[in-house]
Amino acid sequence: MTKLDPKIPKGQLDQKWTNYKAHQNLVNPSNKRRLDIIVVGTGLAGAAAAASFGELGFNVKVFGIHDSPRRAHSIAAQGGINAAKNYPNDGDSVFRLFYDTIKGGDYRAREANVFRLAEVSNSIIDQCVAQGVPFARDYGGLLDNRSFGGAQVSRTFYARGQTGQQLLLGAYSALSKEIGKKTVKMYTRRDLMDVVIVDGLARGIIVRNLITGEIERHSAHAVVLATGGYGNVFFLSTNAMSSNGSAIWKAYKKGAFFGNPCFTQIxxxxxxxxxxxxxxxxxxxxxxxxxxxxxxxxxxxxxxxxxxxxxxxxxxxxxxxxxxxxxxxxxxxxxxxxxxxxxxxxxxxxxxxxxxxxxxxxxxxxxxxxxxxxxxxxxxxxxxxxxxxxxxxxxxxxxxxxxxxxxVHYTMGGIWVDYELQTTIPGLFAAGEANFSDHGANRLGASALMQGLSDGYFVLPYTIQNYLANQIQIPTIKTDLAEFVQAEKETKDLIQKLLTINGKNTVDSYHRKLGLIMWDNVGMGRNKEGLTKAIELIQELKIDFWKNVKVTGTNDQVNPELEKALRVADFIELGELMARDALSRQESCGGHFREEYQTPEGEALRDDKDFTFVSAWEYKGDNVEPEMHKEPLVFEFIEVKQRNYK
Amino acid sequence: MDLTLKIWRQASAKAKGHFVNYQVQNISAEASFLEMLDILNESLVAKGEEPVAFDHDCREGICGACSLYINGRPHGPDRGITTCQMHMRNFKHGETIIIEPWRAKPFPVIKDLMVDRSSFDEIIQAGGFVSVRTGGIPDANSIPIPRRNAELAMDAASCIGCGACVAACKNASAMLFVSAKVSQFALLPQGRIEAQERVQRMVAKMDELGFGNCTNTYACEAECPKEISASNIARMNREFLSAKLLAHKEF
The missing domain is CATH 3.90.700.10 (Succinate dehydrogenase/fumarate reductase flavoprotein, catalytic domain)
Incomplete structure (x- = not known):
């Protein structure tokens, strides 16, 4: 399966990222000006990436659903951000952070990615302090740390109970600096409606202006999705009201594989x-x-x-x-x-x-x-x-x-990406919670902020150049290409369809029903019977939705009901894929607990022989069963053990 | 509880707005204020009427999106919280609640209760940052920072950019918002380097966008959901004055 090459660099674990950077392709400054990058999402990953691309000299366009980039849901993270600084002198190291993260994820994450995450974690703290992030300090003026679940060392940096806010405001200030310099153009209140693929490469996006309803085409040489997780499938979750899975779902439907959709953190x-x-x-x-x-x-x-x-x-x-x-x-x-x-x-x-x-x-x-x-x-x-x-x-x-x-709090699953954070569609990248990422089957506390900023500040600015180095001959992509016209038409048709159903049930009533199906059957305890039933119930719900949903208002104005309807339509389909993935993974690991597979004491029972892989799902058409591909996980540098917190 | 809601409806920025009365029944005291509006909206949708548009997102008081002017006060009657954190137990059965958008010239109404606060972003873009690039940064502990300064910087940095300070001010002044950002950086060694330029640029942008002057009523501090202190305004004034006197360059 050539399509699923994780592109892990050769060499010892602690040399892989260094080797990658030493041999990757770069783009020279005069060419950077001629290359366009689209970033969707302004949370930690999106804002950090966009600001960093702008500093490097690329032409950057950033899109967000809020009225300001500062409102992205990263803002709500409370506890802290991990790093392997070992300031408290309690035995921490890059290897230990890597090891805790792999173990915490129940051995379902890629070794090389997780090691890189631990390796760049220290630079993140340096970066944020330089931006003026007011982390907690001790009386001597140095940075303070606290402990967090799943670790025996204190490695968590924090800013009261508002660490996510302060880190996001740091990234937002870096982004604002670039917007002020006009290296980055910000488009607020835009919803991603589709990803445009030209000759097999990601070349742009279709967005809906949430104020005017206008459908816009935007082109670029590369597209980064940093649109967060899909926990709102469950209706009730700790996610913000507008957090949604539509961007990654559209990417999936355009050919990007979806990794480990069933891995949800409760x-x-x-x-x-x-x-x-x-x-x-x-x-x-x-x-x-x-x-x-x-x-x-x-x-x-x-x-x-x-x-x-x-x-x-x-x-x-x-x-x-x-x-x-x-x-x-x-x-x-x-x-x-x-x-x-x-x-x-x-x-x-x-x-x-x-x-x-x-x-x-x-x-x-x-x-x-x-x-x-x-x-x-x-x-x-x-x-x-x-x-x-x-x-x-x-x-x-x-x-x-x-x-x-x-x-429901976080989704470890997301768009499948290789070591370069590139999806199975060349030129389409996914960062932060939107990708299936580094957390395996369970994320440790204070690691989401670390991953978002790692992807945005320290990984994508390198790996995207390795791709763009081959694009320097390509002039600005025209938005009148047939693919853009087609994608725009499909979007308009979809909106028209939703507005004309004029059924009797509100959008929220469908979302609530979906949430209950998911919580009861695809939540903390899962089993074959429940998952099979969930798939049937969701398919029935989907038919009902498209027959009986009521969406008020028109497309040419602010219309929150329409926005919700578009998102719920995608959540319904995403929920089905989650149930399918959970059904096919006949083992318990991390947040995925199959009741049939547990130890006599009721602990999760992994099946390393048959399930040490990432499931990567390929879209095969509407109402057609998707195909699962497997990326085997190879553990070369650590021993895979039963997780034991006793 | 049963309530009468008197809500500002305005189809678009250019349309003329007016109040519309709505009745809601059986609202639980445990529901949040925005959940009460959800219930109203779901009933409007069921009747085929257009729901009331309002900004909201995290619903835990940190994103700064929600912005309602309730019974004449930004974020309603309770102190130190945003609208989304307010629960219906703050109201009584049979009460009439008046709900309006922020009213300030630099925050034009978009629809119903939604306003455009992009002017805040423009002020930040003018100077609300430390000009460091990604990478090549010395170790985070290389510059110790007195704990007191770090704490004061954090107090200022906890601003959520909701705009309640502007809505509360009779002059629609943005001084509390701007001074919170100026103070955060002025208190930290990382931000000191550009402090003189920053304060001049941000104040100039604030004036250009049509925000009013401060006349020391402290309504902003009283209504701030994060209880940001007006002493930041004093700090900004000192910074501004010394920058005007001493800076090498004026903005």
Missing amino acids: HPTCIPVHGEYQSKLTLMSESLRNDGRIWVPKKLEDAEKIRKGTLKAGNLKEEDRDYYLERRYPAFGNLVPRDVASRAAKERCDAGFGVGTTGLAVYLDFTDSIKRLGKNVIESRYGNLFQMYEKIVDENPYENPMMIYPA
Whole structure:
């Protein structure tokens, strides 16, 4: 399968990236001016890449769905960013960060990519500090670190509970600097409608202007998709309302393979669902697990009393509490990786020990830490999070334990890319959460920010030149080519179709239904029966959608209903592919837990013999079964082991 | 609870706007303000009417997209939060709620409750950055920064660019927004190098875009969802004055 060449450079692990850079093709400054690059998305990966391309001298056009590039959803990341600086002198190194990431991902990521990520992690911190990112510091004026789930060292840099905000504002300032210099042109409030392929190469995009409804054609010598993840397939997730999978889905339909679509991260510490009208879920930073202890009642009758409100958590005796993470995983305790913590919460709630009015919640208790450290210390560490919790739930977490439950948070799956972050379509690149990336089957906390900035600042500016070096003879691509005309027509037809169905159900009602199907069958626990059923239900939902959806308004104006309809149409199809991938992966690994494949203690049971590969799905046409290709994962430098946090 | 909503409707930037009354029933006190608007919109769509357009995205108070003027206050009655973080428990059964867009000349209405805040981006593009390129940077710990300065810089940097300060100000001044960015960089050694140029460029752009002057009412600080201190404005004034007196170049 020549199409699935990961292009891993030769040599020892720690020499691969150095060798690549030493031998890759470059573009000289006078040619850079003549080459156009399109970047879609202005989050960490997109903004960092666009700013860096602009600095290098390329002509860059950037597209975003928001009114300002600063609003991309990277802004909402709370906890921090990992790097192998080893400032605390606690035994960290590039190799250890690499190893923890591979292990945390349950051995389903590519060694060479993950090593490169760990290798450039330190440069990211240097870069951000130089941009004026106000990271937390100690009294001597040096940078402070905190610990995070899945690691035994403190390697996480942070800016209060707003690290994503500060890193994005850093990238946004770099992008703004280039926009001011006119090396980068920013197009706000644009939705990607299609990727245009000419003679097998990515040559441009079709976008919809969200203010005027105008359909625009834009051409370039290379296109980068940095459009984030697709967690909103589940309707309720910690993603922002407009986060969507449409850009990568269009790329998939144009021939880019989709890698590991079923790998979804369910984050353990979110505020539980409270009502049917709920529009999104709120994450409470994982850093809370540093000082909070997670528990449920030991006895079923106590759990029932708590749910009915006749017993208060604080009145339950110590010996009647089950600190199930500390019990099951004494070595890591409350700091086990996210997938393990989420599954353990689900297991207790399914067994009837859940708390809250719905029974779908567990306690995160700070009583012991407040006793040990004092309320002031806890307040200085988590004050803003406690305040956020109180605003939402209307309960004081200093007095009553917080209630939390897992929620969809991140998608490890995404567009398949090779070592150069190039998709199976030449000239089309994918970066950040949009690609299937470096996290394998589970992402460790504080690694998403690292990957987004690594791809944007330190990988793409090199690898895209290796491609563009062969494009220097190609003049500006004309947008009146037949392929552009055709793609624009298809987009207009699609919009027209949605606006004329005029059925009886709202777009949100379909999105909610899809979310329920996904959460029940393609969520934390998956099995053959449920996945098979999910595929059928989604196919029925798709038919129903195209018959009975109601989209109000017209195309020539601001129309949020139309925007949602276009996204939900894609989410429905994406959901089906996720279920298919989950069904075909007959093993449990990381966030993918197949109930048929578990150890007697209920831990995920991998099948390394048959499933040490990346599944890469190829689109074969509407309502036709897609084809799965396999990229075997070869572990040359580490030993593949059973993940053990006990 | 049942509520009467008096909402500003305006088809486009050029169209004439007006208030329209809507009734919503059985709203839970646990719902957020934007979820209440979702419920209204879903009922409008079901009736075939056009939903109310408003900006929103993260719904956890950090992206800065949401921007409603509720009962005469940016981001509504509660302090220190954005509209999306406000819950209906702040309102009473039977109440009438007036919902308007930001009203400021540099933020023209796009549709209904959506406004164009690209002028903020233009101010940042004029100088709200440190002119470093990607790569070739010395180690992050090579310049220690006093913790106090780092904390003050972080206080200023927590601005979400929502525009509530402008909406709250009778002069539509952007001083709090601009001074937060100027302060963040002025407090850090990395930003000091260009401090004199930066403050002049950003203030010039702010004036050019039609934002008003500061007359020290501190309405901006009172309504800021991130509680950014007006002392940043004082710092910016000092920076600006010293730049005008001492800088090698004027902008």
